Amino acid sequence: MTELGTGQAAHAAQADGEVLAELRTLRASIDNLDAALVHLLAERFKCTQKVGELKAAHSLPPADPDREAEQIRRLRRLAEESQLEPQFAEKFLNFIVEEVVRHHKLIAAATKGAKADTAG
């Protein structure tokens, strides 16, 4: 490898500095977006917790496949419009819904147990 002249070395160091500055700026935005995602997910889970309690109280099934299919169709369309891979949007929703349904099953079991206890 050839040695860089003083001018070239200074130029390379400046370019590195600019690259690092851009990386830092982009990462600051990524950190803000990740924080927003966590907050959005926390709010979503607060809603789904209430849905789970409502369903358990009225003996409704924990999962609703028709509703899920409708949500997938909608999110795939929104993803396409936003230049996000629809397949990724579908996978992401399925990942969240799977966790929600797991919670709903636990709530249903706990509600059943509590009813059985009070039935004496």
Ligand SMILES: C=C(O[C@@H]1C=C(C(=O)O)C=C[C@H]1O)C(=O)O
């Ligand atoms: C939240 C619900 O329960 C489940 C979870 C869903 C979700 O996380 O969006 C959607 C449908 C159901 O399988 C619901 O029925 O609305």
